[in-house]
Amino acid sequence: MQDNATYGFQAHLSPEFPSQIVVDVTEFCNLACIHCPQAEFSKSESFQGRYLGIELHKKLIDEVARDGTGYCKYLRYTAQGEPLLHPKFVNMVEYAANNAGVPINITTNGMLLTEKKVNSLLKAGVDVIDISIDANTPETYARIRKKGDLNIVRKNALRLLEVRRENHYNTRVVVSFVEQPLNKNESADFEKFWKDSGADYVIIRRLHSAGGIKRELVQIDRRRSPCLYPWERLTLSPDEFIHFCPQDWMHGSVVCDFNKNTIKEVWQGEFMRMLREAHLENDFSKHSFCGQCPDWSTTRWPNEGRSYSNMMRESLNNPAVK
DSSP: OOOOOHSSSTOOOSSSSSOOOOOOOBBBOSSSESSTTTTTTTTTTTTOBBBBBBHHHHHHHHHHHHHHHHTEEEEEEHHHHHHSSTTTHHHHHHHHHHHSSEEEEEEESSTTTTTTHHHHHHHTOEEEEEOOOOOSHHHOOOOOOTOOOOOHHHHHHHHHHHHHHHHTOOOOEEEEEEEOTTTGGHHHHHHHHHHHHHEEEEEOOOOOOOTTTTGGOOOSSSSOOOSSHHHHEEEOTTTTTEETTTSSSSSSSSEGGGGGHHHHHHHHHHHEEEEEEEHHHTTTTOHHHHHOOOOGGGOOGHHHOOOOOHHHHHHSSSSOOO
């Protein structure tokens, strides 16, 4: 049995409501990154070409406003697809920004971040725009983020910074870099370029296995400990189901149909209680998805160092670069 005081609810983690909700609005993506299983997923039976419905998204936002006040720290639009591909994405974000009562984070590959989209998202009141880039040279980018073009992404990101500065928006701009064998010699130059360009944060991420699909990407050198996610977040996916893991590509972490349940009920319910107990006891006999996944080793508890949630809290408490 693991130490519940070390791994249970603490700091920003609450038993009342998830401190983070991941909103996955589409199964489609315009890139085929080598560290991401999107290409395999798009050819699997799990892929149905779905977009998250406007009404179900509204249900989520209304629940966050009603039940998540003081507990939910932010909504993050990311996961398996590229959010900017959703034809109603700006409308969804506008509703969230105006009604959820919590900060809004959008994570995008930046290829579709045109000036029109930039202005729409900034006007909507998005709090953080995180652009995943993963390379500092066009050659490396082409090898890692297949179907993409670093020149387009860099131009879009730099224009976002300019528009933000010219119009005095408070939106924070983050650029991120998944460090891996093909790009590890560029991480220092990447960080310097984007800091010099005015990005609020530059994040160098660790590789994960996407819920065990790419197990070869994660090297574990310590005894297993509980994964942070069952105490921190839930994911709403385009399939209209609540999932307990944002790295789940093959529907192994399904909890329930969101049309028939609420976030609060799920978070405080028996399924999540048993899942947390399984992690504390290191007994995954009834939770095979977690049992085969090595990504617990890439999550950090509040007492183990910095995580993405630290960056979010800090960025929202500090003025944006002008």
